[in-house]
Amino acid sequence: MEREQIMKAPKHPSTQPRLFQVIDMEELVPPHHILRQINEAVDFSVIHDWVAPLYTEKTGRPAADPERLLRLMLLSYLFDHSERELYEILPMHAGYLWFCGLDFESVLHPDPHHPTLPDRTTLVKTRKRWCKLAHYFRIPFSNYFRRIPK
Incomplete structure (x- = not known):
């Protein structure tokens, strides 16, 4: 009996x-995280x-928040994630959630x-729609995103 007790790892309340x-x-x-720098710039x-x-x-139906969609697209581009990959890792990445104005609860529940x-x-549909209208966005985006820290 003593041997069994010695071999068991103690159970701590913190576990x-x-x-x-x-x-x-x-x-x-x-x-100094890059997403904070981008958010400020x-x-x-x-x-x-x-x-x-x-x-x-x-x-x-009411449209999804375009700012949140843009931030998600930027995350996908900056960190080289497909939309599918981004959505798989998003619930585990505090920085990505913070950047998009979300928290763990908003993703899980x-x-x-x-x-x-x-x-x-x-x-995906918004990205495709906006890309079709690239001429519409070209000037604002090209000038605007020069502010992103390198």
């Missing part, structure tokens, strides 16, 4: 997962004005009253 955790996404992203909110003529409030992650197919 038990907590039922609830308070997580501040700001604290999880280091101060670029005002992504202008995308709302750029794409306003492409959307209508009168028909269809979406709530219509809080910011949510758009469906992956929405991201």
